[in-house]
Amino acid sequence: MIVDLLTFDPGFHAASPTAYADEVIRLISDSWESGADLTVLPEFTWMGLEPLIKDETKQRDVHAVISDLFWQTLLPRISSRLVTEEKAVVMGTVPFEEAASGLIHNRAPILVNGKLLHQDKLHLTPWERAFSPGKTLHLWHFHGFKIAVIICLDIEIPEISSCLRGQEVDLIICPSATETILGVERVDRCASARAVELGCHVVVTHLTGKAHSELIDENIGRLAHYAPSQASFRKAPRWTETDVFDHGVHQLRIELDTKPLEIMRRMTVETNPSHLGKESAGQFSIFQIES
Template sequence: MKIALWAENLACPVASVQAWADMAEAQVKAASDAGAEVILFPEYSAAHWLHFVPRTLKGPAQLAQLADFSAEAIERMASLAVQYGLLVISGTFPVKHSGLNPPLVNRAHAFFPDGRLATQDKLCLTPFEKDPRDWNLSPGTALNVFEWQGYRMAVVICLDIELPALSARLATLDLDLILVPSMTAKLAGYHRVFSCARARAVELLAAVAAVGCIAGAPECEQEISGASFFLPAEEKFGHTGVLAELSPSYTAEGAGPLLVRELPLDDIRAMRRGGKGEVWPGAWTAD
């Protein structure tokens, strides 16, 4: 399966949700032209909308405004998936959830070409995300698995990929691909997320695709990230566990770079299900 990762440049100015969606469409089209079947945006791709949010809005009011824009973005992303025939995972948007207090979640949306929609809420929030004075979000409550073209996938959002307890749950799910949208303001944060993503490929004998946003929008920290495809560190897949990567950067040209690669998901699945890893014992529980 060929997958595209968009390391979104938040510094590239946009004046509306539609202008942002036009920028996103250019990336979806480029991915489609390259033969990709999936495109992944970074966590908080919605932070790009801070270019046109009033500067007077801070903290929870700022995030609530972004959430108000989400419905328009969701409608446009759904149409792009159908138009270009790709699975579009549009990073994450803040979304209102009336059953929770606080009533906002950090949600990833997976838009399928057949019109289906799958979602994943971030499960473990950073101190900034939880702080009532800042973005004041609620954590998600469920880890979801979805299938596309016969492959089992999960979206694991940024900090969630760093958590051993969640990794143990992932090990029971027979996943072919883990998609990791992220947002990190420090090089240390980038390395935590991407190092753990690489470890999950080894631990779970699965492919992992990770991408983050670059630079910053107004009222947003300067972000640093890149994009990587990780495979099990097995001789068959090139020994290192790294298929391809864009090095982390605080700056980017234009809308940000796109990394596209073919992932050997069939071979990885055969190795995992057939017990053919060099030393991998399967989903070992340590009990």
């Protein structure tokens, strides 16, 4: 499976929300036409719509307006242009307002063979006050890979990794948005740890550039791929990190194969934390030593 990881700069000039969506569609289409099977965009890709809807946000919350705009108006256009068999895209994230509760989630729209899936962010940063956390981590299949999308801060939460133990997930996709090198390092260093402890590939895409949006006013990041540090991966690059970018669209293309994962999972005499599985979780106690 060929995977294209893209940074995205939401500060580019677009004459309208439709023009903004068309530029995202162009990037995805170009990726697919050049050979990618799966394309990944960063967290908050669609918050760049904010400057284009200023008049509408005087009476309503900006996240609710973007939710309506994307899911009701732009997504049908996007889906109709990207209905392609054997192709998939994680379109970054965008606010999603629940009709019944009014709660807003930071949601990743995912198109797989023309079918719409999604993943909500489960843990929120202090500045994501407008959002409510999601409740479910979804697993899905594409080109023989079992895949999970884990959004930004969620990759830093070990309890999520613990929940995935024993699931034999093959690929974790992490769309992210960070404004400092420290955020980039936290996400990427934890992504590398997930690859080791779960025995899977992990890829990261960061947002870049400046936008007229309080949530994503400044962004830096890079593209990264991490593989397990096991014998079946000895002859292949086990981690690839690009330079850190502060603007523009950049691409990292990687090719993934399920065979090294299958070999690794059969090698039960090799030291491998992913072999411990679910049954090993919680088999110890922590005692407080009184002084």
